[in-house]
Amino acid sequence: MTVLPKVGEEVTVVCKRSDLERKVSLVHSSKYQTFYGTIYPTQSWQKARKSLNLTTGNNFFPWREIPLHTIVSITHGNNTIKVKIEKPHKKIYKVKGSTGTIYNVLKSNGAFSCDCIGFKFHGNCKHIKAVNKT
Numbered sequence: 001m002t003v004l005p006k007v008g009e010e011v012t013v014v015c016k017r018s019d020l021e022r023k024v025s026l027v028h029s030s031k032y033q034t035f036y037g038t039i040y041p042t043q044s045w046q047k048a049r050k051s052l053n054l055t056t057g058n059n060f061f062p063w064r065e066i067p068l069h070t071i072v073s074i075t076h077g078n079n080t081i082k083v084k085i086e087k088p089h090k091k092i093y094k095v096k097g098s099t100g101t102i103y104n105v106l107k108s109n110g111a112f113s114c115d116c117i118g119f120k121f122h123g124n125c126k127h128i129k130a131v132n133k134t
């Protein structure tokens, strides 16, 4: 397991652009992008997602959320951690809600998401909790 830099540390993070991002952007066609900033605490609503928050110094995007599975390397101080990009490991669970509706809980690289409205607003929901228990 990679030891992640602590909150408040200044880091340079190189990460892989998603294929979608490369498709929609004409300017940024490179495969990798680099961010420089200070590690920012993970917010409670982000806990179900595995990501690293970075302040950017940019007024329009004061901080960025970088999904851990896209990170290639993290440099802090004189240390550079090379991160092995794992192939996306995806699994979908069907979870029956209290009203009988079936929800799709996606587990991707250990991070959960759900197609219910609760997840949209809170970043977590009882369907994810149900999958997590099994």
Ligand SMILES: [Zn+2]
Residues within 6 Å of the ligand: 103, 114, 115, 116, 117, 118, 119, 124, 125, 126, 127, 128
């Ligand atoms: Zn849900």
